[in-house]
Amino acid sequence: MTRSARRTRRILRTAGTGAAALLVLSGCSSSDDSASATSGSSASGSDELSGPVTVFAAASLKESFTTLGEEFEKAHPGTKVSFNFGGSDSLAAGITGGAPADVFASASPKTMKIVTEAGSASGAPATFVRNQLEIATLPGNPDRVSSLKDLTDPGLKVVLCDKEVPCGAAAQKALDAGGLTLTPVSYEQDVKSALTKVELKEADAAVVYTTDVHAAGGKVEGVEFPESADAVNDYPIVRLKDSANADAAEAFIALVRSAQGQKVLTGAGFLKP
Known part of the structure; x- marks a missing residue:
């Protein structure tokens, strides 16, 4: 076999090997793309709530x-x-x-x-x-409540949340911080019920959360008090x-x-x- 023939045969053999390799790589690429597409489709589906x-x-x-x-x-x-x-x-x-x-x-x-x-x-x-506590009074604060101590006035009808409820437990903590004793006219099962007593004028004041005073708008007036800093709820x-x-x-x-x-x-x- 001449040198030229041997060179031609070697070139053809190399070309064949390269083509085969390209086919394998092409197959792998198609497989990877397909897997990727499937994965992407699956992820998109899992995002559907x-x-x-x-x-x-x-x-x-x-x-x-x-x-x-x-x-x-x-x-x-x-x-x-x-x-x-x-x-x-x-x-x-x-x-x-x-x-x-x-x-x-x-x-x-x-x-x-x-x-x-x-x-x-x-x-x-x-x-x-x-959340922090605040005193909710009637609009215009007719009883001139300006502190937590003012709520101990026996002439005021004050409502608290039940002591087992977070707002009630926080109110008790604030009273303890101020060294105060308060006897409410009623204990309510949640903070909205306590606030409603004031909105309906069935109570003069209630110890609730700042957020509840905010939500009530003009139906009540809020009074801040320093002892609330000792009873902030997470x-x-x-x-x-x-x-x-x-x-x-x-x-x-x-x-x-x-x-x-x-x-x-x-x-x-x-x-x-």
């Missing part, structure tokens, strides 16, 4: 959470957020008793602990806001272990803790965590 989300939340969160629920539904058209607002202790009892819910937002770590110790929470709760939130819609529950919690959620909450008078 749908179905109901049930949120058990402290009564003081009613206005801000209702707003966030509407925003959540707009962002995820296939979802529906339902709320159960009430005293945190009652809500915790309902959850540990088997009431179906996806998310629990409590007005205090103490009531959240009822749920976590019962093994009903999925993961550790996260504090998302804080609000924790958690997904529940038996959630029937875990992805949507986590997404709602993410909204609450996001900058968008914090804007709604601080706009309602809550303090940042």
